[in-house]
Amino acid sequence: MSKILLKNTEFLAANGKMQKGDIAIEGSVIKEIGGITASWQADRVIDCTDKLAVPGFINTHTHAAMTLFRSYADDMALMDWLENKIWPAEANLTADDVYWGTQLAIAEMLKSGTTTFADMYFFMPQVAQAVEQSGIRAVLARGMAGVAPTAEQALIESETFYREWHNAAEGRITVMLGPHAPYTCPPAYLKKVVALSEKLGAEIHIHLAETAGEVKTCIEKHGKTPIALMNDLGVLDRGVLAAHCVHVSAEDIQIMKQKNVRVAHNPGSNMKLASGIGPVPEMLAAGLNVGLGTDGAASNNNLDMLEEMRLAAMLHKVHRGDPLLIPASTAVSMATTFGANALGLGQVTGSLLPGFKADITLFDMRAPHWYPRHDRASLLIYSAAAADVHTVIVDGKILLDNRTLTTIDEEQMLKEVQQRGMRLIQ
Amino acid sequence: MSKILLKNTEFLAANGKMQKGDIAIEGSVIKEIGGITASWQADRVIDCTDKLAVPGFINTHTHAAMTLFRSYADDMALMDWLENKIWPAEANLTADDVYWGTQLAIAEMLKSGTTTFADMYFFMPQVAQAVEQSGIRAVLARGMAGVAPTAEQALIESETFYREWHNAAEGRITVMLGPHAPYTCPPAYLKKVVALSEKLGAEIHIHLAETAGEVKTCIEKHGKTPIALMNDLGVLDRGVLAAHCVHVSAEDIQIMKQKNVRVAHNPGSNMKLASGIGPVPEMLAAGLNVGLGTDGAASNNNLDMLEEMRLAAMLHKVHRGDPLLIPASTAVSMATTFGANALGLGQVTGSLLPGFKADITLFDMRAPHWYPRHDRASLLIYSAAAADVHTVIVDGKILLDNRTLTTIDEEQMLKEVQQRGMRLIQ
Numbered sequence: 001m002s003k004i005l006l007k008n009t010e011f012l013a014a015n016g017k018m019q020k021g022d023i024a025i026e027g028s029v030i031k032e033i034g035g036i037t038a039s040w041q042a043d044r045v046i047d048c049t050d051k052l053a054v055p056g057f058i059n060t061h062t063h064a065a066m067t068l069f070r071s072y073a074d075d076m077a078l079m080d081w082l083e084n085k086i087w088p089a090e091a092n093l094t095a096d097d098v099y100w101g102t103q104l105a106i107a108e109m110l111k112s113g114t115t116t117f118a119d120m121y122f123f124m125p126q127v128a129q130a131v132e133q134s135g136i137r138a139v140l141a142r143g144m145a146g147v148a149p150t151a152e153q154a155l156i157e158s159e160t161f162y163r164e165w166h167n168a169a170e171g172r173i174t175v176m177l178g179p180h181a182p183y184t185c186p187p188a189y190l191k192k193v194v195a196l197s198e199k200l201g202a203e204i205h206i207h208l209a210e211t212a213g214e215v216k217t218c219i220e221k222h223g224k225t226p227i228a229l230m231n232d233l234g235v236l237d238r239g240v241l242a243a244h245c246v247h248v249s250a251e252d253i254q255i256m257k258q259k260n261v262r263v264a265h266n267p268g269s270n271m272k273l274a275s276g277i278g279p280v281p282e283m284l285a286a287g288l289n290v291g292l293g294t295d296g297a298a299s300n301n302n303l304d305m306l307e308e309m310r311l312a313a314m315l316h317k318v319h320r321g322d323p324l325l326i327p328a329s330t331a332v333s334m335a336t337t338f339g340a341n342a343l344g345l346g347q348v349t350g351s352l353l354p355g356f357k358a359d360i361t362l363f364d365m366r367a368p369h370w371y372p373r374h375d376r377a378s379l380l381i382y383s384a385a386a387a388d389v390h391t392v393i394v395d396g397k398i399l400l401d402n403r404t405l406t407t408i409d410e411e412q413m414l415k416e417v418q419q420r421g422m423r424l425i426q
Numbered sequence: 427m428s429k430i431l432l433k434n435t436e437f438l439a440a441n442g443k444m445q446k447g448d449i450a451i452e453g454s455v456i457k458e459i460g461g462i463t464a465s466w467q468a469d470r471v472i473d474c475t476d477k478l479a480v481p482g483f484i485n486t487h488t489h490a491a492m493t494l495f496r497s498y499a500d501d502m503a504l505m506d507w508l509e510n511k512i513w514p515a516e517a518n519l520t521a522d523d524v525y526w527g528t529q530l531a532i533a534e535m536l537k538s539g540t541t542t543f544a545d546m547y548f549f550m551p552q553v554a555q556a557v558e559q560s561g562i563r564a565v566l567a568r569g570m571a572g573v574a575p576t577a578e579q580a581l582i583e584s585e586t587f588y589r590e591w592h593n594a595a596e597g598r599i600t601v602m603l604g605p606h607a608p609y610t611c612p613p614a615y616l617k618k619v620v621a622l623s624e625k626l627g628a629e630i631h632i633h634l635a636e637t638a639g640e641v642k643t644c645i646e647k648h649g650k651t652p653i654a655l656m657n658d659l660g661v662l663d664r665g666v667l668a669a670h671c672v673h674v675s676a677e678d679i680q681i682m683k684q685k686n687v688r689v690a691h692n693p694g695s696n697m698k699l700a701s702g703i704g705p706v707p708e709m710l711a712a713g714l715n716v717g718l719g720t721d722g723a724a725s726n727n728n729l730d731m732l733e734e735m736r737l738a739a740m741l742h743k744v745h746r747g748d749p750l751l752i753p754a755s756t757a758v759s760m761a762t763t764f765g766a767n768a769l770g771l772g773q774v775t776g777s778l779l780p781g782f783k784a785d786i787t788l789f790d791m792r793a794p795h796w797y798p799r800h801d802r803a804s805l806l807i808y809s810a811a812a813a814d815v816h817t818v819i820v821d822g823k824i825l826l827d828n829r830t831l832t833t834i835d836e837e838q839m840l841k842e843v844q845q846r847g848m849r850l851i852q
Contacts, residue, residue, distance in 0.1 A: 067794075067797070068798060069800075070795075070797070070798065070800070070805070070809060071798075071799065071800040071801040071802075071804035071805045071808070071809065072800040072801070073800075074753070074754060074801070074804045074808060075739075075749065075750060075753035075754060075804075076749060076750070077749055077750065078749065081749075104794055104797060107794045108794035108795050111793075111794060212747075268740070270744060271740035271741065271743060271744040272739075272740050272743060272744075272749065272808070273743075273749055274743040274744050274746070274747050274748055274749040274751075275744070276744065276747070277744060297809075300808070301804065301805075301808035301809045302795045302808065302809045302811075303795075304795070304811070313501075313698075314694065314697035314698050315697065315741075315744075317697060317698060317699075317700040318696060318697040318698075318700050318701070318702065318703060318741075320700070321638075321700050321702070322700055323501065323502060323503055323504065323507075323698065323699055323700040324501060324502070324503065325700075327500070327501035328500060328501060366840070367537075368493075368530055368533045368534035368537060368836070368840065369496075369534050369728045369729075369730070371493070371496070371530060371840050371843050371844055371847065372494060372496065372497075372843050372844045372846070372847025372848060373497065373844065373847075374495075374496070374497040374498040374499075374847065374848075374851065375497040375498070375500070376497075378497035378500045378501075378727065379496070379497045379727070382497070382500060382698070382726070382727035382728065383496060383497065383723075383727045383728045385728075385730070385811055385812055385813055386811055386813070387811055387812070387813030387814075388813075410794070414792070414794065414797050417797050417798050418797055418798045418799065420798070421797070421798025421799075421800065422798060422800075425800065
């Protein structure tokens with residue numbers, strides 16, 4: 001069992017305070033933090049002078065392989081973008097493309113301090129392979145569209161995928177069901193999803209209330225909001241990770257609280273696609289677990305969780321005219337503890353505590369934008385950069401070592417994705 | 427005369443297109459771009475494989491030495507922040523502190539690709555010294571508050587500063603006059619500033635219409651908006667760089683267009699301080715030169731122009747519900763050509779053209795977030811990171827060489843600013 005000592009590090013303790021001390025990692029978990037038993041001996045000691053250890057970030061919503069479409073189509077209206085660019089390009093995707101696109105996403109996420117991500121896409125066994133090989137932690141869902149010709153096939157694939165991959169890769173993989181959204185999954189289909197969810201004991205990852213148009217159409221068609229409709233159909237009783245929730249009402253938030261709906265807030269994607277600004281302060285005040293997500297790289301266009309934290313902290317301040325909203329400490333929680341709770345992993349990861357998985361991101365603070373160091377949490381949220389991430393540990397294994405990926409051949413992967421990206425848009 | 431060849435680089439041409447070729451730098455200027463005369467020989471050749479050359483970014487509004495207060499006081503209401511934190515700490519500032527705080531800012535700006543900045547602060551000879559020694563380009567103004575006990579002294583200092591430093595440092599320094607804002611400079615004082623501006627031929631850098639409260643008070647007190655008041659007082663006839671312009675009306679924009687007021691838009695600061703979201707699309711549509719600025723690091727909290735570009739591109743989209751607003755190409759222009767125009771340097775810097783100053787930022791594109799490379803401008807605006815800045819050239823001199831600063835002893839400087847930052851808040 002490997003033993004790693006993070007020696008003399010500043011760290012973000014579970015109480016939200018910055019502290020100084022050692023962190024002992026044994027096998028996949030944090031053994032001790034702060035003071036370490038004198039007799040305990042590490043195989044590897046990392047000198048953490050000028051470093052800050054934080055829980056690895058949790059990206060609660062992405063479509064990893066869409067990195068392949070990064071910068072392909074931007075500054076467009078949503079339907080123009082989907083119909084004329086993204087969907088035709090996605091039609092060209094092979095299982096191998098999804099494998100490599102996911103590797104690209106994982107490389108980028110590890111290099112920016114993310115240790116867990118929630119994904120919804122297709123060719124999911126290839127996504128799971130990339131997760132298994134890279135060592136990252138993930139919550140995976142096969143996207144299902146009830147209106148698509150593949151609707152029934154997607155249910156079958158989801159069940160198979162759950163049985164083969166749930167709790168696989170030393171427990172690093174959780175499988176959820178991924179009905180895409182109310183506007184692509186009619187009620188009859190969602191009932192099938194709920195039934196499958198009950199049969200397997202699987203939770204659900206779904207897009208909800210992303211745009212005003214979606215909510216308007218839902219009310220016209222079903223006489224209720226997407227949240228209320230999902231509640232009626234029993235979806236919310238299954239344990240739900242809801243991406244976006246931009247256009248939710250006070251009544252919706254009450255329902256979400258009752259049913260413990262967990263939210264993936266994607267400020268970057270919502271801004272770039274002009275989807276809107278969700279009532280995140282109200283959702284937080286209601287006690288909902290609001291995590292942060294990057295969404296896919298086609299609509300963001302990177303997978304940098306520091307950027308999402310900063311946007312979450314800044315966007316709601318200006319939108320409401322209140323500079324006290326979502327302070328740095330809350331933004332950090334959204335990317336760590338709240339995010340872990342959102343994925344149902346709140347007792348597994350997201351906190352630096354003995355017994356928790358050793359999912360740890362080490363920032364190197366030796367850069368001008370980290371000086372002077374009045375407040376580490378403020379520096380992390382408002383000044384830090386992804387490139388300051390020095391070392392990343394997931395499940396007790398070092399996956400990024402002084403900025404070098406240990407499980408991914410970065411050069412080869414970049415060549416692959418460049419070729420594949422160009423082929424897809426031909 | 428030094429001769430540098432950027433060999434086989436991708437570059438952002440002055441027509442806004444990405445091209446490939448060589449860039450020849452001779453002395454302080456770009457000699458040729460694209461194809462180079464065969465007989466021309468460089469002293470130093472930089473291999474630009476996988477690199478992207480862009481005009482160095484223009485930070486049109488900052489208070490450089492306020493880096494010393496980075497992370498000292500965040501997530502606070504404006505007056506609480508100023509009265510209880512910033513002003514008491516600023517009262518402790520010495521001339522040496524300002525020198526070192528400015529060095530810190532310059533180091534951070536160079537490392538994130540900025541080659542010119544517009545500053546307003548005090549102890550300006552020390553700021554000018556830091557500019558002269560570091561090799562960066564700057565537009566400097568001694569901040570003047572008519573309501574302060576130092577009001578008359580500030581006018582005298584401004585004149586002396588102009589005579590000693592305007593066009594100094596091989597022409598890299600431009601001096602403007604810096605009346606702080608209408609709410610700190612009564613009309614009688616602003617008339618003195620206008621008179622001094624006429625006497626010296628100096629332009630003016632001022633904060634205008636930053637908050638709704640400022641505009642409301644101005645209308646109550648003077649019966650007109652800050653823009654209209656400045657117009658009446660003759661300020662706008664002097665050549666004005668106006669920071670913020672968040673709360674400007676359609677009539678204000680007409681006046682600004684008539685008087686060619688140049689705007690420094692600071693989206694990060696406006697978001698974090700909850701100042702508001704200015705009518706930037708309207709100002710651009712009116713043909714105003716809207717550049718981008720970081721504002722001081724106490725209210726941002728970094729000096730990363732890529733972040734301001736991205737925020738400019740994303741904030742107005744979501745605010746107006748229009749994903750076509752401020753596309754990547756416009757955001758790039760705001761940080762380069764528009765910014766140069768805003769500082770009155772539109773024929774000097776901001777474009778990669780023969781005869782222009784060689785102010786060039788080279789990005790290293792070998793990182794996951796630059797793949798695949800469908801569109802370089804999109805990658806630059808929506809994916810790139812400050813740490814991708816590999817080499818920075820100002821006035822034909824290499825100031826950042828493969829991420830190492832050539833004119834600033836970074837380690838010593840970081841020690842200095844850490845000590846000084848801690849002392850200031852005691």
